[in-house]
Amino acid sequence: MPMMITNQPSPECWQQGQLIEVMITDLSDSGDGVGRLGNRVVFVPDTVTGDRALVRLMRVKPNYATGKLHQLLVESPNRVRPRCIVADKCGGCQWQHVSWDYQQLAKQNQVIQALKRIGGFSEPAVAPILTTDSPLGYRNKATYPLKRSATGSVQAGYYQKGSHQLINLNQCPVQDQRLNPLLGEIKQDIQQLGWSIYNESRHQGRLRHLSLQIGQRTGEMLLTLVTTDLNLKDLDVQGQTWLNRYPQLVGVCVNHNP
Structure with missing residues (x-):
């Protein structure tokens, strides 16, 4: 009731x-x-x-x-059930509960209102919005903060809305689905390697973020580790292991962020 x-x-x-x-x-x-x-x-x-x-x-x-x-x-007729099971917690996207048709109308109206309010146009001529076939799988790059759970397992995901509380993910419906297998498997590799994960409260640890990127037309992938220093044990060996395991992976990069 x-x-x-x-x-x-x-x-x-x-x-x-x-x-x-x-x-x-x-x-x-x-x-x-x-x-x-x-x-x-x-x-x-x-x-x-x-x-x-x-x-x-x-x-x-x-x-x-x-x-x-x-x-x-x-409930509004413009409301739909999100495809992601953590959509109500995760801060990675904000529109999954909005129907695809209404998203298009709302976003086109935002352009019109901005032209009126900021641009000073009384009746701006705005063509119908150009859309993709699906509201999912459009992100070709995702950068995930890393942390260790209370039990010591490696987690990667997005922060909960308005916080630095990490929501652990093994897949994400808005990123290109070809990247999903890498997310869970690379977390396991980092776990087995024993690389330290940066703790932002103590300012200790090495790995900060895991970034995955894909060329939507070529399918070529890039894996980037964001780390406080370059002293990751067996990094060269593990990088080559990833290149051998994933044929579409064309590069493993390290972003040095002390």
């Missing part, structure tokens, strides 16, 4: 931590839902135009607020 608010706080009296009921009427440039009550605007991630939602206020400013989705009261 959806939770309803009987005493909705007026926008002038909003406070951090309060629950408000809001209708989402637009999407921001970053993909957050936008709701308006009185003279106040509230930005709510993980919502879409047409949602009626119960929102917990996280930050309250004089003219706007940011909120966190607490409960969906009415």
